Amino acid sequence: MQKITETIVKQTISRRKAQSHKGTYGRVMTIGGNRQFGGAIILSTSAAVYAGSGLVTCVTDPINFASLHARLPEAMVISNQDATSIKQLLPTMDVVVIGPGLGENYQALKLLELTFSTIQKQQTLIIDGSAISLIASHHLKLPDTHLIFTPHQMEWQRLSGLPIKEQTPRNNRQVQEKLAGTVIVKSHRTEVYLATSKNNWRNTAGTAAMATGGMGDTLTGIIAGFVAQFADSNQAVLAAVYTHSKIADYLAKKQYVVLPSQIITHLPEYMAKMAQSEND
Numbered sequence: 001m002q003k004i005t006e007t008i009v010k011q012t013i014s015r016r017k018a019q020s021h022k023g024t025y026g027r028v029m030t031i032g033g034n035r036q037f038g039g040a041i042i043l044s045t046s047a048a049v050y051a052g053s054g055l056v057t058c059v060t061d062p063i064n065f066a067s068l069h070a071r072l073p074e075a076m077v078i079s080n081q082d083a084t085s086i087k088q089l090l091p092t093m094d095v096v097v098i099g100p101g102l103g104e105n106y107q108a109l110k111l112l113e114l115t116f117s118t119i120q121k122q123q124t125l126i127i128d129g130s131a132i133s134l135i136a137s138h139h140l141k142l143p144d145t146h147l148i149f150t151p152h153q154m155e156w157q158r159l160s161g162l163p164i165k166e167q168t169p170r171n172n173r174q175v176q177e178k179l180a181g182t183v184i185v186k187s188h189r190t191e192v193y194l195a196t197s198k199n200n201w202r203n204t205a206g207t208a209a210m211a212t213g214g215m216g217d218t219l220t221g222i223i224a225g226f227v228a229q230f231a232d233s234n235q236a237v238l239a240a241v242y243t244h245s246k247i248a249d250y251l252a253k254k255q256y257v258v259l260p261s262q263i264i265t266h267l268p269e270y271m272a273k274m275a276q277s278e279n280d
């Protein structure tokens with residue numbers, strides 16, 4: 001196992017070029033948030049905006065529009081029932097996140113299937129939460145695109161068939177090869193199995209102060225923002241995993257629990273610090 005450290009973050013986050021605009025920094029679509037789990041997609045979308053994505057569009061149940069906009073006027077919205085707009089806009093995105101708070105009912109399944117049939121080869125699809133559980137329970141065929149799965153250990157058990165005790169690096173890698181995507185197995189020491197490299201990676205940051213609902217939803221937005229902006233996708237994934245946990249470690253010096261929204265608020269400052277020390 002290789003260690004994910006701050007060096008990777010410093011190598012990944014570069015200073016912004018003066019001659020740039022929002023189009024330079026990537027388009028992200030976040031899909032999820034039913035009536036029960038609106039908070040999950042608000043966290044994912046907020047993390048994508050605060051991580052620096054140029055333009056972010058959230059596809060969710062319209063019941064979540066007002067609460068999302070009250071916290072994050074920067075995000076655009078589309079109703080999760082508006083298949084025409086989704087089909088039209090999804091192919092223009094660099095990165096799509098699906099799953100945070102999506103739920104597992106019939107409507108959620110249809111939205112996941114629509115996403116799979118609309119996504120293009122050159123795009124990146126981050127698959128999280130309910131979307132992972134739906135793929136496992138309905139044995140869905142995966143689309144031909146750049147896939148990033150972000151299961152916690154229980155979701156990984158559902159998707160891979162490996163009980164948590166048998167989730168060894170060797171077994172995880174075997175299933176990753178079948179899925180043909182990058183797999184991030186989240187735990188107290190998250191592991192990353194990159195699709196285009198044989199190296200396996202383990203996070204060196206993270207704290208039990210992160211063990212609270214919405215923490216993984218937040219990670220999806222950070223990964224989306226980093227992949228949308230930075231040239232090397234593998235580096236971007238590793239840097240995102242570390243950044244999420246490192247900000248939590250910093251806040252946990254003074255806090256018993258760290259809230260996902262606090263990590264989001266601290267993203268721009270941490271990223272500026274990393275960009276300044278780019279070549280240190």
Ligand SMILES: NC(=O)C1=CN([C@@H]2O[C@H](COP(=O)(O)OP(=O)(O)OC[C@H]3O[C@@H](n4cnc5c(N)ncnc54)[C@H](O)[C@@H]3O)[C@@H](O)[C@H]2O)[C@@H](O)CC1
Nearest residue numbers: 037038039040099100101102129130152153154187213214
């Ligand atoms: N504010 C919100 O709207 C929230 C919505 N959420 C959404 O709720 C849906 C269901 O996700 P959940 O993860 O809650 O439910 P799941 O039923 O998929 O898994 C949760 C259970 O898995 C077990 N588990 C074992 N190892 C674990 C590990 N390493 N990390 C986490 N859990 C582990 C725990 O017993 C835990 O109760 C997802 O769509 C998710 O995005 C959650 O993220 C919680 C917050």
Ligand SMILES: Nc1ncnc2c1ncn2[C@@H]1O[C@H](COP(=O)(O)OP(=O)(O)O)[C@@H](O)[C@H]1O
Nearest residue numbers: 152186187188206207208211213214215216217
């Ligand atoms: N004890 C812990 N130590 C380090 N990181 C943790 C710990 N507990 C949770 N995390 C991190 O918090 C996130 C939880 O993700 P997940 O279970 O999907 O949350 P949710 O679905 O509620 O948003 C993961 O990134 C995981 O690595």
Ligand SMILES: [Mg+2]
Nearest residue numbers: 129152216217
């Ligand atoms: Mg989760």
